[in-house]
Amino acid sequence: DAKTTQPNSMESNEEEPVHLPCNHSTISGTDYIHWYRQLPSQGPEYVIHGLTSNVNNRMASLAIAEDRKSSTLILHRATLRDAAVYYCILRGTTSGTYKYIFGTGTRLKVLA
Amino acid sequence: DVKVTQSSRYLVKRTGEKVFLECVQDMDHENMFWYRQDPGLGLRLIYFSYDVKMKEKGDIPEGYSVSREKKERFSLILESASTNQTSMYLCASNEGGGGGRSQPQHFGDGTRLSIL
Numbered sequence: 688d689a690k691t692t693q694p695n696s697m698e699s700n701e702e703e704p705v706h707l708p709c710n711h712s713t714i715s716g717t718d719y720i721h722w723y724r725q726l727p728s729q730g731p732e733y734v735i736h737g738l739t740s741n742v743n744n745r746m747a748s749l750a751i752a753e754d755r756k757s758s759t760l761i762l763h764r765a766t767l768r769d770a771a772v773y774y775c776i777l778r779g780t781t782s783g784t785y786k787y788i789f790g791t792g793t794r795l796k797v798l799a
Numbered sequence: 800d801v802k803v804t805q806s807s808r809y810l811v812k813r814t815g816e817k818v819f820l821e822c823v824q825d826m827d828h829e830n831m832f833w834y835r836q837d838p839g840l841g842l843r844l845i846y847f848s849y850d851v852k853m854k855e856k857g858d859i860p861e862g863y864s865v866s867r868e869k870k871e872r873f874s875l876i877l878e879s880a881s882t883n884q885t886s887m888y889l890c891a892s893n894e895g896g897g898g899g900r901s902q903p904q905h906f907g908d909g910t911r912l913s914i915l
Contacts, residue, residue, distance in 0.1 A: 719901050730803075730889050730906030731842070738901070774841075778901070787904065789834075789842035 691775045696794040699765045707760040707793055709775030714755050718779035722749065722760045724771040725792070731774065734760065770797045802826075805890050805907040812914055818877040820910050822890030829895025831873035832904065833857075833865060835886040842889065848873055849895055880914045887911050 692710040699705040711720065721736040735742055735749045737758075742749040748761040762769055774792040806821035824831065832847040834857075844857030846865040854865050862884060866874040873892075877884055888911075891904040 721903060723903075728908075730891075730908045731904075733903035733905065736901070736903060787832075787842075787844065791839065791841045 690788060691777060691790055693773070693775055693790060693793045695791070696796065698796045698798060700798050701767060702764050705762040705765045705769070705795065707762075707773050707795065708757065709759070710757045711775070711777055712756045714777055715779055718777040720749065720751060720758050721776045721778050721787070722747070723774045723776065725774070726771045734773070736778070765797045767797050767799060770795055803890055803892055803905050803907040805910050807910050808908065810910055810912045812880050812912065814880060814882060814914060816880045818880050818912070820875040820888055820912070822873045822875070822907060823871050824892040824905070825871065826892065826905070827870065828892040830893050831867065832891040833873065833875045834889045834891065835859070836889055836909070837886050845875065882914050885912060885914045
């Protein structure tokens with residue numbers, strides 16, 4: 688199964704942009720790249736996903752490298768409520784199953 | 800909005816007990832999932848179901864079973880609870896079929912289970 692690699696932690700100042708990187712060098716052509724975040728004492732929350740093109744929604748932007756071996760989640764203006772663990776996940780079919788492989792994610796700390 | 804509801808936020812049970820964790824989703828999703836989350840290990844898939852009465856093992860099914868008698872409900876069963884099953888348990892759901900891999904999973908808020 689293709690895996691992802693993320694930094695263990697990052698810090699950002701409030702109201703500044705945050706770029707959260709993810710490497711997935713063994714991604715297959717049919718794998719979607721999903722991002723989730725998990726706030727304390729809550730289940731993971733969907734943020735954004737994409738396949739090849741960059742994607743934008745109300746929460747964030749997803750920039751996908753041309754070779755798809757890496758991607759970056761962009762929070763345009765970090766707030767204190769964005770402090771969470773962010774997971775980059777590849778979503779594909781493996782042996783007929785639909786699996787997510789969650790790593791340990793990046794813990795984002797937002798400084799006031 | 801999709802809602803995935805887990806029956807308990809906190810649960811304390813004793814070693815050897817049979818434990819039932821319940822999960823209900825309200826969006827008519829085909830796929831439902833059970834994960835456990837442990838510090839330093841991330842989320843690990845226990846079982847998932849892609850239709851009523853259908854199930855597949857995830858990465859760590861040992862010591863667990865599941866039941867899906869109705870589309871909206873997916874139950875995780877600890878046949879004989881042990882202390883190493885103390886963990887946060889998360890249920891999720893999403894659309895099935897060919898769109899399953901491109902559609903996000905929606906998670907409940909988790910059940911923190913302690914086995915004494």
